[in-house]
Amino acid sequence: MSERKPVAEAELLAWRHGALPARERETLAARIKTDPAATATLAEWDRQDASLTALYGPISAEPLPEVMRAQLQAASGKTNRSVAARWPALARLAAAIALVAIGAAGGWGAAQLRPAATAAPGAALAAIRAHQTFALEVAHPVEVAASDAEHLTRWLSNRLGHSIQAPDFATFGFALLGGRILPAETGTAAVFLYENDSGQRITLYASPGDGTDDAAFRFVEAGATQGFWWVDSGLRYALVGEVAREALRAIATAAWDQLI
Amino acid sequence: MGASVTMLDEIEAAIPSLRRYAFALLRDRAAADDLVQDCLERALARHAGWRGEGSVRAWLYRILLNLYRDGLRRRPAGVHLSLVNSGVVAELARPGAQEGHMALAEVATAMAKLPDDQRQALLLVALEGMRLAEAAAVLGIAEGTLASRLGRARAALRAATGRDESRSERTAET
Structure with a gap:
């Protein structure tokens, strides 16, 4: 009944990276299942993403560099002295x-x-x-x-x-x-x-x-x-x-x- | 005050991903961490003024990308970061890379060849796991534009890694 036209790339992107309503997801899932090209494309994208994660991901598991810790520390100190309610930099000169x-x-x-x-x-x-x-x-x-x-x-x-x-x-x-x-x-x-x-x-x-x-x-x-x-x-x-x-x-x- | 602390926590929580994204853009660890530091400096200077529009994460990526693009503008045309110097390929492209991964060296090379706007876009969704709407907001472009950039980037990767045997009319549509 429902004609099965090939899943377009835009649809695959929405499927993979979009926020489709549940209804649409279901329909699309059914169409992808019966579309070998679409299934292959999705598998290819999975491999691409896994490769990118393997290449660049490890750095995110490392502890934060000291310099960045210090930056955060300094900022939280400033927040507590809430004199400069907003724009610490500007407040200095606000007067x-x-x-x-x-x-x-x-x-x-x-x-x-x-x-x-x-x-x-x-x-x-x-x-x-x-x-x-x-x-x-x-x-x-x-x-x-x-x-x-x-x-x-x-x-x-x-x-x-x-x-x-x-x-x-x-x-x-x-x-x-x-x-x-x-x-x-x-x-x-x-x-x-x-x-x-x-x-x-x-x-x-x-x-x-x-x-x-x-x-x-x-x-x-x-x-x-x-x-x-x-x-x-x-x-x-x-x-x-x-x-x-x-x-x-x-x-x-x-x-x-x-x-x- | 409570709100500000939460904001700082959110910023802190985003740093590992920002470092990863910066590294993927620059392929140079030291340069990536410099970029993240600049981004933090900018974010922390104005975090108290945050009014909760959009996500903190998206805001941080926007700051980072602005700084990154400023850096690109200052870099003389034609000079590209060398993949060889980055060590990424040497370290990670040993034979026997995990099952399911493509040859990582090929992917790294293909990524380096992508036009900058495609690379920025692809990494946001593929590496950082952003939804289309969030990534489009970060990049300041329409979702449709983002989708076509992603399509082109993914097709280029596919072609470069020798897996385009199944390339069909679909990829030609873009």
């Missing part, structure tokens, strides 16, 4: 949230910038400029759309020279539109653009750092556009938009969490 207000009503003359403030606003300002340019863009806000997520990730990571994946801001109502690259002082910057239902846009900007230490969130604003910038693992990040400061801070925090 130093700096307000870098830049000449209000637009205009980007260098004279209006205050280089004395700290080193990083270069990237923060570039982020604001990028935002003010592309967030208003109707026809071509991004170069690669979010629908092509894998290409976007790969392309931006390669150009930035650092793995980067667009964080998910769905909990804040913002969906990824896509991304683009821009020249930056220190190389190439990756820019992600997000939009919410009411058409508000925010920009996440990342550019290579110059090797300076990680830095906590700092606030930056220029006209109606404001944002937070920080430095993490050699990258300078900024999250900017025309969104309330506290909302931006929450989104920036989520970005920091997700940009691992």
Whole structure:
């Protein structure tokens, strides 16, 4: 009654590595049993997996190296002193949230910038400029759309020279539109653009750092556009938009969490 | 605080597998442990901020893979880790390898020849035992993309280890 067509590779993969509902598993099991090619393929895969385990598995049975033990030890110590409830690294600098207000009503003359403030606003300002340019863009806000997520990730990571994946801001109502690259002082910057239902846009900007230490969130604003910038693992990040400061801070925090 | 301790326990529990995965990617013990240390450093710096989205394990693998890919980017093109230097083949490919295993040297060589994204994918499911959904999340790709990568990787291994006599139209479909 049920026609027995050969089991497709995708089905075998789902069988072997997927989470099929019990019902489907049963049906598929019956079909595999009567399909010699499928049975042979599964046996072959078993052999492959056994070989890989034989090649690389033994290391996982070894005791942890001392260095890693020490890392864990140090971390559990820190956890107990829960002063820095979150982000031990950031908390050190949290007190130093700096307000870098830049000449209000637009205009980007260098004279209006205050280089004395700290080193990083270069990237923060570039982020604001990028935002003010592309967030208003109707026809071509991004170069690669979010629908092509894998290409976007790969392309931006390669150009930035650092793995980067667009964080998910769905909990804040913002969906990824896509991304683009821009020249930056220190190389190439990756820019992600997000939009919410009411058409508000925010920009996440990342550019290579110059090797300076990680830095906590700092606030930056220029006209109606404001944002937070920080430095993490050699990258300078900024999250900017025309969104309330506290909302931006929450989104920036989520970005920091997700940009691992 | 209790939550954080659990998180640390979970991280600790994942280390042996992370070392195994790193070793399979790099085929060099010292480099693998360096990679795992970097991964731990990153994970431990932000574990207190963990909000329980997804599994800790998947999160750790993502961190590890990011660092690994950063390392690949820094490595000059065309330079590949040498299998011969790794000692893996010499150690494990003695004749009389266990019944049911393929010649391990062949498998090691075939793995080394796989494109990086296929190797990363295959090792997650075949060696680390991840389900498709988890591995796809770790790699940041769609399950369909993952499945086709796995199909290609498995076909390449099969061809390289001389067991493709039963290769049918099925493998050609990809």
